[in-house]
């Protein structure tokens with residue numbers, strides 16, 4: 001049985017990935033930070049459907065808790081075959097409102113978090129016969145979002161991280177790819193009013209918001225045998241937005 005570690009899987013895109021990978025027979029490690037109840041109820045739902053999983057608390061920005069998370073993957077899952085670096089936060093405000101504390105928090109979670117988990121998990125992933133790393137970036141990392149400078153910068157950096165690591169560890173057989181979602185219906189976008197949502201849908205050729213399962217399906221593809229020659233890519237799951 002293959003093991004997948006999904007960071008930030010208590011809700012939204014991460015939770016959809018957890019359900020999708022568990023349904024495909026993966027032992028699924030559901031990482032969460034604050035939403036313990038939701039992570040545990042997702043874990044119960046997956047088990048009730050016949051899947052195998054555990055929920056583990058860890059703040060991706062904290063190296064000590066990430067070390068514990070990876071040890072638990074080893075102990076319960078026998079290693080890590082697929083890592084999905086999905087945990088992320090955003091900040092909506094002007095650049096002037098992006099004070100050093102906000103900047104540091106966004107970068108430590110969205111970028112350093114990807115580094116922390118990948119660094120701690122890499123040996124396990126290299127030991128897998130089919131190791132995969134999938135990082136969740138964003139269209140805003142490519143396009144640039146007004147009033148989301150820190151978020152856009154962190155997500156652009158995740159794409160650069162992906163391409164560089166893919167080159168470096170390609171000879172080990174591990175693939176490293178990135179998914180850049182467009183507007184996906186999750187709590188992260190709950191603050192947008194109806195007009196803002198209508199505007200982004202208008203700018204999306206497929207004329208609808210994405211579902212977290214649209215992203216989960218792309219992650220399943222990148223984890224599959226069929227994608228074994230795909231590495232260093234940024235796959236847009238954005239309804240044609242970019």
Ligand code: NAP
Pocket residue numbers: 007008009010011012013014031032033034035036058059060061086087088089109113136137138139180181182183184185186187188189
């Ligand atoms: P969401 O619904 O807000 O969920 C965010 C998840 O990240 C939660 O499970 C949260 O866990 C977790 N998380 C946050 N900080 C964490 C930390 N320090 N350590 C561990 N987990 C942490 O967001 P989403 O829309 O599903 O977004 C998932 C990813 O997709 C993010 O990287 C986001 O930037 C990216 N993305 C989203 C969209 C979109 O339109 N929704 C578009 C492009 C990219 P807790 O609740 O347990 O704290």
